[in-house]
Structure formats: C-alpha cells, structure tokens
Amino acid sequence: TSWWQTSTRRLFLDAHTPDPGDPHQPQLTIAPDELFAGADPERNLSLIAAAGADSVVLFAKCQYGNSYFPTRVGRQHSGLNGRDLFGEQLQAAHRRGLRAIAYFSNMWDAAAAGAHPAWRLVPLPGREGGRWPAVCLQSGYQEYALAHVREIAERYPIDGLWSDILTAGPCCCERCRAGFEERFGLRMPERPADPGWLNLVHYTQDILQGYLARQSSVLLDARPQAAFIPNYYATAFVDAATGLAPTHLDLADIGSSEGYTDWHGLGFPSFAASSIRSGMLDGPHEVLVSRFVHTWDFTMRSAAQLRFEAFSA
DSSP states (O other): OOGGGTOOOEEEOOOOOOOTTSTTSOOOSSOGGGTTTTOOHHHHHHHHHHTTOSEEEEEEEOTTSEESSOOSSSEEOGGGTTOOHHHHHHHHHHHTTOEEEEEEEOSBOHHHHHHOGGGBOOBOTTOOOOSSOBBOTTSTHHHHHHHHHHHHHHHSOOSEEEEEOOOOOOBOSHHHHHHHHHHHSSOOOSSTTSTTHHHHHHHHHHHHHHHHHHHHHHHHHHOTTOEEEEBOOOSTTSOTTTSOOGGGGGGOSSEEEEOOHHHHOTTHHHHHHHHHHHHTTTSSEEEEOOSSSSTTSOOOOOHHHHHHHHHHO
C-alpha cells in the first residue's frame, strides 16, 4: 500500500515570498535577510505534528520563481544567504514521522519571465496570465522547469511533488500560433465564437498533458515511491480554456483541488470534493481550504468557519 492510500490530514504551507534582490519581483520595506530570520523548522514542524497532520507541503519553488534551497538550476531567494530552508524543513518533518511533499510552481514564475522575456506567455486579447507573470510551456522554460524538478527529486528524499499553476493561457505567442496552425490548418482563434475555438482548447490541454507526463516521469525516475500531485483546477465554475481536462488526473496519485468559499460560496468545498472524487474514480483525493477570509489577504477565518469548510469537504 502506498503511503497516500492512508494519509488523512495534510497541512499546506503556502509561502510565496518575493525577493527584492531580483528587479523582476516586488520591492519590500524589509531587508531580504530579515525575511527568514525567524524561520524555525524544528518548532514549526513540531507544531504541525502535534496538530495531528501526517503530511506537509513544503516550498521548493514559489510563484515568484524563488527556490528555498541552494539550487544549481534556478535562483535561490537571496534572503536565505545560501541556507537550505527546504532541506531543514524536510528533515524536521521526517524526524516526526511526517511525509514531506515539495511544492513546485509551473507556469507562474516572475523571475524566469523577467530574465527571459522570450519565455513569457502571451495571453489572448482580453485575457490575462494571472497574478504572477506567466510562462509558455512551448518555450525553453519547459526544459528549465523539468531540470529543476529533477534536481529537487535527486537531492532530497521527498515523498511527493505538488505541481501547481497549470492553468494560464491559452498562449498566442509565435511558437504556439505556428504549432496550432500546423496541426489544424486554421488561424488561431481569439474568442469562443471564433472558428476553431474547441481545437484551441484541445491544443492547450495537449501541451499541458505532455508537460505533466514528462514531469511525472522525471519525478518517478528519481523517487519511484513519491506521489505525483498536480493541482487540478477544474469544476463547473472554471472556464474550459484555462481549466484542466480530466485526462490530467490519469497521471495523479492524489487528486488535488481548491475549494475556497470566497471563490464560489459556502457550498463550494463540498462541490469541489465531489468533483475531484469523481475525477479520481474514488481514488485518493484532497480539497484545500484556506485560513484567509479572502484568498491570500492574510486575515484569519474563525474556527467555526474553518470547521464548517473542513466538514463540508
């Protein structure tokens, strides 16, 4: 039996931290080396274990493009001054019997998009790439990202990879336009009413599917016992052009989705749970709920609200 067949409670440390040492990231009033001065993995993982968690998601690479370990592939957050925060957290988790899952942001990477403008995703007219600068998986970024995952999996005894941000697009850069036109013999459409829109949806999904298959292979080559957990952004509320197809779940050991009530109302955790359970054919699955009243505003929901959401899911 794989460990994720019996896992029941997971804590997700969502910790995207800008690096003012990079001109492509937000500038902060706090000095970079002060950002992690109070980071205490032993204390933090003790609290998480005492709360009854059996696994934890730890940040290897965030949506700003910063790594939290000394990387040879990407760029480490300058505030760490070479410190291996991810490695310390992983060891502290394993000492307490917690499974440690590495978080990896895919198509949002402010540092890579800033350093390599040719890698940037070009959204269709009227659409956006998201809160962070998005990158195109048809660019050189794909090899960069896969090398980064390989580095993490080979260096650290991770129990899983939580693969995030697979939803930006469609991309209409020259690479993607040429690929679409070659495959379908049509000009790339720009709006749902244009001829070929469904073809564009399938084209985008096929690019994502190919990337996820390669990423899963890279992970399992280094860590055959690790769980592959792509974040599945898809319910009836999601635009088909930016959401994920059910075929992506064929690659997932754990189906993961987000069920935040501030997105779609108080019933959404239950709806999201039903959706991901069905997509996984009743296999291992999870739904994330958040401590924040509004997504990532750094407020705190009441204990009653958090209980309601957890029990609803």
